[in-house]
Amino acid sequence: MTTVDISPLDLDRATDAELRGQYDLAVAAFAVDRPDAPKPDYDTFVGRLRAVPPGVSRQRYWVARRRDRTVGLAITQLSESENDNSVVVDVRVLPELRRQGIGTALLRRALTESPAGGRELVVGRGVTAGGDGELWIRAMGFTVVQRVALQVLTVPEADPALWEVPVPPGHRLERWTGAAPDTLVESYARARGAIHDAPTGDSSYRHPQWSVPRVRQAEHDARRRGVEHRVVVVVHEASNAVVGLTELEIFPGMPDTAVQQDTAVVPGHRGRGLGRTVKAAMMRWLLAERPEIGVVVTNVDASNDYMTYVNHQLGYVTARIMLTAETARGALEFRLGAPGGDLC
Structure with missing residues (x-):
């Protein structure tokens, strides 16, 4: 030794x-x-x-x-x-x-x-x-x-046309940095719970149980740590409820890298491409406001063929298995x- x-x-x-x-x-x-x-x-x-x-x-x-x-x-x-x-x-x-x-x-x-x-x-x-x-x-x-x-999107090498994804009829996009609007925060918290359906293998990890107070606490924690927290949601027009979402974070000291976090669509609204819709919208928004971002990274369970395919459609490449x-x-x-x- x-x-x-x-x-x-x-x-x-x-x-x-x-x-x-x-x-x-x-x-x-x-x-x-x-x-x-x-x-x-x-x-x-x-x-x-x-x-x-x-x-x-x-x-x-x-x-x-x-x-x-x-x-x-x-x-x-x-x-x-x-x-x-x-x-x-x-x-x-x-x-x-x-x-x-x-x-x-x-x-x-x-x-x-x-x-x-x-x-x-x-x-x-x-x-x-x-x-x-x-x-x-x-x-x-x-x-x-x-x-x-581990999937990586190298922005300068990607085709921006991949992010031109239309919003399905009967839906609209909303977005924010920092805190969710009061008018959407309750349905946003419920929609975040849809991530519980994502595969995690045999891991003991448990996703958070989301509520409005917990969302507000997470937003506060991100601000305290100096993390830029961006959210894009898709709202079902008839119910005015969030039915799909994606989140992205930029950490202090990492000005050219963004970390794509959870993406989720609530049951009953799946199969309409909403995951790809919100992720594409996130990329359009991100690069319009933060053109210095050169790399976006994300993790997905290796058995999650659907999300892996969606990410590949947006320009991500699988770098390695962890x-x-x-x-x-x-x-x-x-x-x-x-x-x-x-x-x-």
Whole structure:
């Protein structure tokens, strides 16, 4: 096992040298784990590292160093409400130093110090299928519970004609940034619940139970984090209710990247192309107001053939398959403490 020093990392107080170390680590790791992805510039990387995903109440970091060189990082995330039984972990190690126990030591330290009392499930997400990460999580006793397709829309290479999608008769589009209009927020909250029908494999993840107060809280949280939250909905004219929606976010420090979030259509209104309609409208609106956006990324369950097809119609390309894996915390802690447990 390679001897390393592991310590917490406070990104709010991190020096430029510490952040540069994280950048160099990420560039080296991603070149192996995500060879299809373009190399991020420094400022974009730091923005992504600091970004707290929706639904995460706390995010912490631990850095591994050897002779003052950054060689590894562990991130833990504590989710809210429906997923308050899990702690999400992300571990990365320099490729040339893998299989020497660094990743395992980081995971052990992160689980020991993460304030995750009562959380009995450990979850790993975004693990590239077939890569070093998959080998490691399987060796650590994780079970793969979902396969997720990462899809990327490279705006300069896309044909804008793909986004010229008409609105079906009897419907209209509405859109907003930030807060939903009072006249639509109730039906918008109900429509957000339609995402519960989306496949999630065997994952224990549970989508939020949406209500008007919860929508308002999520909007407040996005503003607090400096996230630009855009929403396009399709309204059924006869009932004046939201029956389809799509959401997109732009995070601080990532000015040229947009993250396409949930898209949902309520039962009884499916089969009319409303998902494609709202996503196309989102692209037209986004590029009219934010022409600097060069890339839009989204995730979709690999078994969701319909949404994958819709995204391809809009210019997305599937970049890679990523895995979500889970294990019982007690079993993992036992394995981490067992002789011969240092496998990465």
